[in-house]
Amino acid sequence: MFFVGLIIASYCGRLMIRxxxxxxxxxxxxxxxxxxxxxxxxxxxxGIASYWFAYLHSTRRTDFYHSLPVTAIVRFRTFYTGCLxxxxxxxILSIVFSLLFGIPVTMxxxxxxxxxxxxxxxxxxxxxxxxxxxxxxxxxxxxIIIGLLIDAVLLFYIDLWERVIDLTCDFAAYSSxxxxxxxxxxxxxxxxxxxxxxxxxxVSLGVSASAFLGAVIKLLxxxxxxxxxxxxxxxxxxxxxxxxxxxxxxxxxxxxxMIVVPVALLMGNSTYHSFYAYRETMxxxxxxxxxxxxxxxxxxxxxxxxxxxxxxxGSIIVSLIVIFATFGITRIxxxxxxxxxxxxxxxxxxxxxxxxxxxxxxFNLKYDEDGHVYDYLEPSEYVKEHMVLPDEKAILTLxxxxxxxxYHDMSSPLPLHVYYxxxxxxxxxxxxxxxMEDEENRAMLNRxxxxxxxxEGVWQAFDHDVPDDANVSSVDFHDLRADEYIHLGQxxxxxxxxLEVWRDDMVLYDYDHIRYDEVAAEIEVHFDGxxxxxxxxxxxxxxxxxxx
Amino acid sequence: MIELSNIxxxxxxxxxxxxxxxxxxxxxxxxxxxxxxxxxxxLIRIIGGIIRPDSGVVIVDDMPIYDNVTTQxxxxxxxxxxxxxxxxSASELAHFYGSMYDGFSEDVLKQLSDRYDLPLKGRMRGLxxxxxxxxxxxxxxxxxxxxxxxxxMFTAMDRDVRTMACEMIxxxxxxxxxxxxxxxxxxxLLGDLPDYTYELETxxx
Numbered sequence: 056m057f058f059v060g061l062i063i064a065s066y067c068g069r070l071m072i073r074x075x076x077x078x079x080x081x082x083x084x085x086x087x088x089x090x091x092x093x094x095x096x097x098x099x100x101x102g103i104a105s106y107w108f109a110y111l112h113s114t115r116r117t118d119f120y121h122s123l124p125v126t127a128i129v130r131f132r133t134f135y136t137g138c139l140x141x142x143x144x145x146x147i148l149s150i151v152f153s154l155l156f157g158i159p160v161t162m163x164x165x166x167x168x169x170x171x172x173x174x175x176x177x178x179x180x181x182x183x184x185x186x187x188x189x190x191x192x193x194x195x196x197x198x199i200i201i202g203l204l205i206d207a208v209l210l211f212y213i214d215l216w217e218r219v220i221d222l223t224c225d226f227a228a229y230s231s232x233x234x235x236x237x238x239x240x241x242x243x244x245x246x247x248x249x250x251x252x253x254x255x256x257x258v259s260l261g262v263s264a265s266a267f268l269g270a271v272i273k274l275l276x277x278x279x280x281x282x283x284x285x286x287x288x289x290x291x292x293x294x295x296x297x298x299x300x301x302x303x304x305x306x307x308x309x310x311x312x313m314i315v316v317p318v319a320l321l322m323g324n325s326t327y328h329s330f331y332a333y334r335e336t337m338x339x340x341x342x343x344x345x346x347x348x349x350x351x352x353x354x355x356x357x358x359x360x361x362x363x364x365x366x367x368x369g370s371i372i373v374s375l376i377v378i379f380a381t382f383g384i385t386r387i388x389x390x391x392x393x394x395x396x397x398x399x400x401x402x403x404x405x406x407x408x409x410x411x412x413x414x415x416x417x418f419n420l421k422y423d424e425d426g427h428v429y430d431y432l433e434p435s436e437y438v439k440e441h442m443v444l445p446d447e448k449a450i451l452t453l454x455x456x457x458x459x460x461x462y463h464d465m466s467s468p469l470p471l472h473v474y475y476x477x478x479x480x481x482x483x484x485x486x487x488x489x490x491m492e493d494e495e496n497r498a499m500l501n502r503x504x505x506x507x508x509x510x511e512g513v514w515q516a517f518d519h520d521v522p523d524d525a526n527v528s529s530v531d532f533h534d535l536r537a538d539e540y541i542h543l544g545q546x547x548x549x550x551x552x553x554l555e556v557w558r559d560d561m562v563l564y565d566y567d568h569i570r571y572d573e574v575a576a577e578i579e580v581h582f583d584g585x586x587x588x589x590x591x592x593x594x595x596x597x598x599x600x601x602x603x
Numbered sequence: 604m605i606e607l608s609n610i611x612x613x614x615x616x617x618x619x620x621x622x623x624x625x626x627x628x629x630x631x632x633x634x635x636x637x638x639x640x641x642x643x644x645x646l647i648r649i650i651g652g653i654i655r656p657d658s659g660v661v662i663v664d665d666m667p668i669y670d671n672v673t674t675q676x677x678x679x680x681x682x683x684x685x686x687x688x689x690x691x692s693a694s695e696l697a698h699f700y701g702s703m704y705d706g707f708s709e710d711v712l713k714q715l716s717d718r719y720d721l722p723l724k725g726r727m728r729g730l731x732x733x734x735x736x737x738x739x740x741x742x743x744x745x746x747x748x749x750x751x752x753x754x755x756m757f758t759a760m761d762r763d764v765r766t767m768a769c770e771m772i773x774x775x776x777x778x779x780x781x782x783x784x785x786x787x788x789x790x791x792l793l794g795d796l797p798d799y800t801y802e803l804e805t806x807x808x
Contacts (some may be wrong), residue, residue, distance in 0.1 A: 121653045123703050124675035294654045295614060295645075553703035 076440045087248045093243065096178055100185035106538070107138045112202065114297045121294045133287045135190070140318045141181050146175060166260055173253045173267040180274040181246040183598045185210065187281035194288030195306060197296045201261045201356075208314065213241040219317045222324040223385050235482065245273045258429055290427060301357050308370050311353050316381060319345040323382070342382065394455045395485060396589045397475050405450055406442035406512055407503060408435065408472040415574075418590045419515035420582070422522060432515075439474055442512020449499040454487045456496065462488035468498075497566050505565040516554055516589045517561065529581040532599075536575060552582045553599075560597035569594035575602055604629055605650060605784060610659035614647055619645045621806045628799065629749075632776060632783040634790050637803035643786040644683060646803065647754045650784060651680030663750065679746045683754040684782060685739040687727035693738055694723040697745070699724070706747035715741040719767055727771060733764040740768055744775045751775070753785045757792050769796045 110116035113223045120130060120549040138293040149173060176327045192206035193199075200517065206214075217240075239245045253263045296302035326341035327334050350371045393584030410418065416434035444450070450473060462468040476482050489496050503509060511518040521527060527550045532541040543553060557578055563569050593599050606724050610623040620642045627633040637643050640796055648654045652668040661668045668674045687696065693716070701707040716723050721738045722730070730738060734754045745750045751772075757765050773796055775781045787793060790800050 113686075115682065115684055115686040118651075118653055118680070119684040120649065122675075122680035122682075124672050125703075126670050126672055299615070340730070521685050 059520070064309070086251060087599060089247060089254060092178065092250065093181070093247055096182050097185050097210070097243075100182045100191050101203075102142055104186045105140050105193070105203070106187035108190050109199055109271065109490055111193055111198055112199045114296050117294050117297045118274065127290050135285075135431060137188055138190075139183060142186075143179060146179065151174065163518065165437045166256075169260060170253060170256070170263065172438065173263065174250060176312075176531050177246060177253060177267065177270060177274065179249050180271065180278055181242070184242055184274065184277045184281050187278065187285045190285040191281065191288045194285065195302050195310070197302055198297045201300050205310070210242070212313070214243065215317050219320050219324075220385065223320050223382070239270075239273070240444055242274075244279050245270050245277070255429075300359070307354075307357055308373065311350055311370055312377055314353060314407070315346050315349045316377050318349050319343075319374070319378045342378055343375065346378055347371055350374055369532050369568075378563055393485075394458065396451065396458060397477060397483065399447060399451060401477050401479070402447045402451065402475055403478045404443045404445055404476045405447070406438050406444060406474040406476075407450070407509075408438050408468055408474070409504070410472060412513070412592075415590065415592050418588065420587055420589070428525065428587045431587065436514055437515070439506060441515075442509065443476075444503060444506075444509060444512070446502050446506075449502040453496060453499050454485070456493075457487035457489065460488075465490040466492035471500075499565055501565040504570070507562075509562055510564060514589075514591060516580070517558060521550045521554070523547065526583050528583065529579075529587060531579045531581070532593075533577040533579055535577065553578055554580075554591075557591055557597075557600055560593075560599055563596065564594075569596045572596070604664065605782070607646075607650070607787040608660050608662070610649055610656045610661070612649065612654070614644070617779050618806045620649075620656070623803070624659075627782065627784050627803055629782050630776060630780050631786060631798035632793075632794065633801065634797040634798045635784065635803055636788065636792070638791050638805055639788065641803045641805045643736040643788070643803055644739070644754050645682070647752055647784070648682075648785045651678065651752045653680065662728075662744065672767060677748050678750040678752060679704070679748040681739055681743050681751065681753040681756060682751050683756050684732075685736065685756070687735060687739070689726065689728045692724055692726055693721070696727060697742060700742055700746055704712075704746040704748060708745050708747055711747070712741055712745035715744065715771065719771070720754045733761050734760075736760060737764055737768055737771075740771055744771060744779070747779060748756060748781070750782045750784065753783065755786045755788060757785075757787050758789065766794075769793055772796060796808050 072195055106235065110120060118313055123130075125133075128403060161223060175432050188209050192209055195205050196202040220284040228529075239248050249266050252258050255263070271433045282582035292302050301307055322345040323338045327338040330337045339444040351364040352420070354367050354370070413434065416438065417431060418553040419432040419434070419437045421430040421432055422428055453471070454473065461576055462470075465488060466488060469491050471487050472484065473487055474482060474484050489500055507517075525547060526543055527547050530543045530549050531543050532543055533539075534541065572595050574592040575595045576599070578589075578591040578593060578599070580591075582588060605627040607623055607625045610620050611618070612620040623646060624641075635643050635646060640706070645654070650658050652666070652670070655669050661673045663678060666674045668678065691699070693712075697707070697709055697712050701709065713723070715721065716738070719737060719741070721734060721741060727735060727738065740753070740756075743753070757768060760768065772783055772785075776783060785793070785797075790797055
């Protein structure tokens, strides 16, 4: 208990102590730090729950506790509250300790207090949910090793299915910058994506609170569902289950399905990508073989004998039905998804994202209320918000041609992510392929990327002036071919002068003029001592390159 | 009185008990015998309310035992190898039982420990297994419950210790009116202690 308290104290102490520095923790240290908090909290939750509920796997200890004159629900609450109290007590003690000794009194303000509170609530909810899952896993088995294995599967189960769907479905929007930001439903994603902005002292409190509120609602749902599961598992678990690997005889099939289905789909997908000829046939064979082997393996573990594993074909057939139903459904959804092209009168405007230029989409900056740069903008979000392209005919022609020819058969295929804004108010994201050897295609593409509103949608620097109070610490010309830096000066004035020239040069940007070539150099505008910067491409036919 | 009515219990596909019925008289020592694997321990755990039968019911003083605190407070269960928390001494364990059983008497425990030379200080885990079993029996008697259900902790005991255990049980029945239900593979090990003997047959198939 002391050891657990010490670990909690150490990481919470770090959480507090980072505020003692004049500038707080640098932003690039926050992500590894929050990851460390998540891992530590997860390990502590599994450790504490295992320690308190491991008695379920010992006949002697089960007999001892279950023979006492208390009802099952009271016994559950006693153990459960004990687990929670160990952690919460340690957390509160360490926060008090850090406040007393880690932070100068003068630095304590409402902002810091709010962040401590938000981080504490998120972390307690995360801890409690991981604990619930561990308790549930322990109620499913009578063996501590199997219990921990089930726990590992359950903790990462949503992440596993997200991976299965990503790999099984070759959606046209897969890897699209417009759709990779899917809603966080995995427990770990929810926590990590919320704790990161919450503990960043350079992010405004409003931004942190917004991330916090969304995550708290999701974590509360996770907590409620998992609490219900572990409570029900505990109350229904037979005491004699401490003798067997799987506590509920009726749950054998469910556990098998939970493991066999995603594993077979993943194996099928790897096989598909490992073959060129007959790959669809090989994928199906691979899924069948995997389902049979994994089912038999699990049955052998459950019954501790090979004979039942070879006899019980019923569960294998059920697994195969579920696997092929899942596979078929994903195929149908995938085909319908990929075939979508909006009608002309359905489309209001659109935005495109060229993944080959994606590096340069990533340097748009977030400012807080007083013009201070504190983060990079999500590239897809920036494009969605700022790029409004009106030439519907060009994109619909390209999308229709993309449907007609498989991109494997194109001479020079270029992927293009398209974000359609519909007149109905909705939106759709898809990936299309453009054969750049086709003159007509190039002409259509130039109609899309040539006008200024495309460039305004990609580069913040194209239509934004450098903020008056921005601290431009350096403006550099980076010659990529010679790998040389030329320092052009510093301050907003220098930056504005260079940007004027760059904007004039970029008027020529399309696939028949400067964009046909690779980027030759970059203009780097550094803010706040180089923590953040604008990086802008320079091509060979631009005057900036010729003059450098 | 403890009454068993058509108790059936399966472990996965295997039938451990098949429609077992019996009633154990108050103030008597009832012994359940049977060969290894006949289901004695399972029956004791069902009587003690630790595990739930697939069908049938255990009634203690007109109330079912399973997950019923009122009934469980009237009954103390001693498994074959009782668990003792490793960090606790006998007096700490007595304190714990005192919080669980209203009638727990530390005086009775002290008398028994003095008489049979059982140390109340020092960790329970440090005791010899026989001494620990005897100490747990003393705890059960001190709980002053109406019933004490005891799995076969006697077969593995040293002969002298077993004699002491029988003595303890006999005196508790006489002085406190405790009803004992004891499982043992060979009833002759208990000498003339048993008032009634019930033989449990192994379920075939």
